[in-house]
Amino acid sequence: MAEYEKLVISEAEGCWLTTTTGQRLFDGVASLWCNVHGHRHPSIDEAIRNQLGRVAHITTLGMSADITEALAERIVEITPGDLSHVFFSSDGSSSVEAALKMALQYWHQRQNPRPKKTRYLAMSLAYHGDTTGAVSLGGIKYFHQLFAPIVFTPIRGPLPCSYRLPDGVSVDEACDHYAAEVETLLKQHHETLAAIVMEPLVQGAAGMITHPSGFLSRVRQLCDHYEVLLICDEVATGFGRTGRMFACDHESVTPDIMTIGKGLTGGYLPMAATVARPHLFEAFLAATAESKQFFHGHTFGGNPLAAAAAMASIDLFSENNLLESVEQKGRVLRSSLAGIANHANVGDIRGRAMMVGIELVKDRETKMPFDSAELVGKRVCQRATELGVWVRPLGDVVILMPPLIATDEELQRAGAVVCQAIGEVLEGESTGGKYVSGLP
Numbered sequence: 325m326a327e328y329e330k331l332v333i334s335e336a337e338g339c340w341l342t343t344t345t346g347q348r349l350f351d352g353v354a355s356l357w358c359n360v361h362g363h364r365h366p367s368i369d370e371a372i373r374n375q376l377g378r379v380a381h382i383t384t385l386g387m388s389a390d391i392t393e394a395l396a397e398r399i400v401e402i403t404p405g406d407l408s409h410v411f412f413s414s415d416g417s418s419s420v421e422a423a424l425k426m427a428l429q430y431w432h433q434r435q436n437p438r439p440k441k442t443r444y445l446a447m448s449l450a451y452h453g454d455t456t457g458a459v460s461l462g463g464i465k466y467f468h469q470l471f472a473p474i475v476f477t478p479i480r481g482p483l484p485c486s487y488r489l490p491d492g493v494s495v496d497e498a499c500d501h502y503a504a505e506v507e508t509l510l511k512q513h514h515e516t517l518a519a520i521v522m523e524p525l526v527q528g529a530a531g532m533i534t535h536p537s538g539f540l541s542r543v544r545q546l547c548d549h550y551e552v553l554l555i556c557d558e559v560a561t562g563f564g565r566t567g568r569m570f571a572c573d574h575e576s577v578t579p580d581i582m583t584i585g586k587g588l589t590g591g592y593l594p595m596a597a598t599v600a601r602p603h604l605f606e607a608f609l610a611a612t613a614e615s616k617q618f619f620h621g622h623t624f625g626g627n628p629l630a631a632a633a634a635m636a637s638i639d640l641f642s643e644n645n646l647l648e649s650v651e652q653k654g655r656v657l658r659s660s661l662a663g664i665a666n667h668a669n670v671g672d673i674r675g676r677a678m679m680v681g682i683e684l685v686k687d688r689e690t691k692m693p694f695d696s697a698e699l700v701g702k703r704v705c706q707r708a709t710e711l712g713v714w715v716r717p718l719g720d721v722v723i724l725m726p727p728l729i730a731t732d733e734e735l736q737r738a739g740a741v742v743c744q745a746i747g748e749v750l751e752g753e754s755t756g757g758k759y760v761s762g763l764p
């Protein structure tokens with residue numbers, strides 16, 4: 325906070341934000357990875373106004389709103405395979421908490437109970453939210469280490485990274501290598517493992533760590549083989565970001581539980597959901613006296629205004645054939661970065677479709693990172709913001725995740741600004757030279 329420079333937005337439209345001082349900024353991270361169809365989209369605005377004329381909030385505990393019921397059905401339609409039961413909460417972290425509790429309770433009270441299954445496996449550098457259960461899964465030192473005394477300890481999987489490969493492992497071998505690491509852990513721990521929790525395809529907050537393709541389906545097979553549930557956290561990857569509705573769709577994987585949030589309401593209102601398959605639901609289905617219900621509920625879970633926004637947002641996907649254009653837009657965004665692809669300090673440009681990370685390194689050859697005290701990522705993003713594109717780094721990874729409806733021209737412009745910012749901030753930097761000039 326001691327360095328915070330006030331940036332206050334008074335209004336927005338499409339992909340553009342207007343600050344209280346009148347600056348127009350391109351929303352390069354979709355208001356924290358959630359905006360899908362742009363700001364003030366007429367049909368989402370109207371859906372919320374219509375719902376406001378009916379009811380703004382009722383509880384989903386012991387009752388539900390018609391719009392929330394309709395949304396649950398819609399979510400079942402668009403999520404993979406037989407994911408068929410929807411539990412609403414208000415944010416992605418809560419959807420993960422619900423998934424963790426559901427998995428444990430499932431093993432406890434299903435037909436052939438396995439009450440020893442109380443642990444979770446999470447990937448290295450995992451990020452699943454900021455509440456305590458989600459922090460337990462977390463593997464990012466900077467965010468999570470301090471809280472070790474108050475959290476549970478997961479079994480730590482590999483970092484299935486396609487950029488920094490383990491010694492002696494080639495790109496082609498990476499998927500097998502990481503899957504074998506997961507299998508080793510499963511062999512050792514499957515008796516006590518309730519679930520593997522992972523982001524499919526791309527670990528967003530880890531710095532857009534992109535998994536080798538095929539890794540997700542290998543993990544699915546391993547979970548089946550060792551009788552461990554698979555929880556896929558699609559809070560960041562869901563709703564078109566990766567070019568399909570869900571990242572799991574790329575590998576035809578149906579997790580046992582899927583968490584969704586961020587883009588669910590088009591990025592308009594706080595809402596998330598934990599979606600489960602029938603075998604999960606059935607383990608909780610019993611008369612009240614058996615006490616098998618899921619004792620978990622959020623005051624605003626299933627909120628009707630948020631549900632109305634979500635319905636309108638999901639409708640827009642089909643009305644505009646949006647998914648068909650996302651891969652193409654992702655290519656435009658990538659090509660807009662071609663100018664820096666060979667820059668001495670650009671180690672990697674990665675991600676899927678409209679989920680892009682640019683990793684800045686001190687030495688492109690050795691992939692050696694910058695000293696974190698140099699705040700290279702932060703300085704690049706500050707410069708880009710001065711130039712009219714609001715982006716936010718994760719360490720030295722510059723994140724570009726614009727709204728999915730950004731036009732080719734907007735994407736090209738945003739990419740060009742990010743290239744310029746990188747060029748200026750790292751001018752004369754290349755391999756180890758010290759950065760001297762301050763920001764203008």
Ligand SMILES: *Cc1c(COP(=O)(O)O)cnc(C)c1O
Nearest residue numbers: 415416417451452453557559560
């Ligand atoms: C953002 C995020 C969360 C947490 O969602 P909140 O709505 O911020 O609580 C969980 N998992 C992933 C993968 C995320 O990107």
